């Protein structure tokens with residue numbers, strides 16, 4: 001008689017990455033590759049390729065919805081996109097961005113919206129922008145056992161206050177303020193933080209000063225991890241010139257545009273569908 005072996009789901013399924021796993025990667029000296037995603041298909045591709053952490057950024061307002069800034073993005077939009085990403089991300093940790101206006105007005109509102117993002121999407125963590133000014137908010141959400149990722153430096157939700165998308169931390173006073181911001185976010189209990197648009201030397205200093213992983217975007221090579229907007233790195237962005245920090249790993253604009261032109265030509269010529277594509 002063959003011996004029946006019961007395999008539990010723990011043994012048969014790949015383990016889902018958690019916020020503590022990401023935190024541990026810094027202690028183990030492992031670099032952390034991160035990308036954004038906004039839908040099921042791309043999330044599945046990223047997950048299958050081995051990305052451990054996917055951020056559903058409010059950048060979706062610009063790259064998916066075509067807004068000029070991230071400011072119009074709503075909680076309902078974040079929830080819709082995060083749900084789709086969670087369905088595609090088998091093992092990657094999914095972090096949902098808290099959109100502008102969802103956490104600034106009061107701690108109660110921040111707690112309510114963080115709970116919505118976790119409960120209604122299945123994400124494993126939330127992300128919010130701001131240093132010292134957001135530390136109490138980070139703490140309030142972490143106290144509900146929701147892992148929080150911080151985000152300091154060039155924070156796109158502050159576009160009006162910053163006077164545009166400008167590299168932060170260039171002057172001595174601003175460097176010192178950002179170094180304090182990083183410490184405040186760590187102290188508030190964040191498990192990681194994004195450093196966006198700051199000099200590489202400052203990112204190096206911050207990365208050495210905190211135990212939680214720093215995930216850089218336009219912040220140089222010394223961060224514990226790197227993140228790019230997936231549309232930028234795949235070359236699907238509509239805007240002409242990409243920012244200096246973007247590296248295009250593919251040119252899908254070209255691939256998509258030539259496929260579509262070919263399709264138009266074949267439909268117009270009556271070459272598609274052929275017998276092969278017909279019943």
Ligand code: KIV
Pocket residue numbers: 036055056057058059060097151194217227228229
């Ligand atoms: O909105 C976003 O996509 C982000 C990532 C770039 C970190 O904040």
